[in-house]
Amino acid sequence: MQIITKKIMISLMSITAIATPLVAVSCGNSGETVNDAATKYFKPDEKGNQIYYNKQTQTLDLSKDNKLEIITQAMFSKEATRVLKLSDQERKDLTGVNLVKNVPNIIYIKKVILPASLKKIEKGAFLNQNIEEIVFANSSKLELIEENAFQNNKIKKLVLPKNVTLKQGAFSNNELTEVTLNGLKHINESVFAGNQLANIDLTGVESIKNSAFANNAFSSVELPNSVTLFSPKAFGVNREKVQVNISKLSAELQEAIKKELSEKDNIEIK
Known part of the structure; x- marks a missing residue:
């Protein structure tokens, strides 16, 4: 044992x-x-x-x-x-x-x-399992x-319950193609890294941290005006360069993102 x-x-x-x-x-x-x-x-x-x-x-x-x-x-x-x-x-x-x-x-x-x-x-509650589907209760x-x-599961579609907090890497290395955030405010490090996401509705999101969406299938993303913190490294090593529209963000935040951006970051600011 x-x-x-x-x-x-x-x-x-x-x-x-x-x-x-x-x-x-x-x-x-x-x-x-x-x-x-x-x-x-x-x-x-x-x-x-x-x-x-x-x-x-x-x-x-x-x-x-x-x-x-x-x-x-x-x-x-x-x-x-x-x-x-x-x-x-x-x-x-x-x-x-x-x-x-x-x-x-x-x-x-x-x-x-x-x-x-x-x-x-x-x-690690369900780490390295074979899960394809999670059902959360309506209430x-x-x-x-x-x-x-x-x-390290095989989850393809995810509808989160309201008012939940996700810690680092919570759903990393799955097969997600669709995620409904349901009011999630903070997308922490590597939460959705290593999936197959090409689109996501970020309405209401306030912060997006390092590698949150690394190694996915995004080509473009629009950040809502609710965002007050965004890491240029959020998309990490993506399968192609990601065009990120920051036009709805505050002028101060836009400037901060542009200053922090480096040639190594896998995004192009719009």
Whole structure:
């Protein structure tokens, strides 16, 4: 168990150059380990039925737990599913595969449905999974999605709940082609880096930081007059030079952006 846990820590601490290192895999202050916290969502009931996880569709339906407020650090990450407290038979029932060389098989998640009660998703919570779709509750109370929470997945479309804050790299390295920000005010470092975005509505956004949209498919972007902070490095290494229309910004901010701009920045100011 110690070896597997160490692998989780190493993976989380070295995921990419843009990631904030994660220093532990414990779950909050309760003393639970990752496998303790997540196991109940994969363990069958007394009749052998799954309550939260559908192995055919690989859907994790957390909306059935209306008391869930925090998804803790690395809780459902690819590495964490190796250390769930499941019997060999229970794991085989979920994955359809026997253990290989005493290393438990990974339990993948393609779709996750989140409860309205959820308030926080911690660092690396779904890191390196296989997620293609996230469903937030209409009455979501979600306030915070921490660093790299959904990094390295296959999410294609994202509709954020209102009043949520996204930390560094929260949705980096996915397959996003469409994002609805729903009033998001601050786009922090590398939040949407490494996706396939070509268009985005930035209405109401106030700040866009370094590498926020690096390595996407933008050709042009218009900044709304709500923007008060913009990093010329926001588009980092994009697949082509991005034309950024700053005409709606204050004269002071326009001047500041032009002064900060260097030849290495992958944008052209309009």
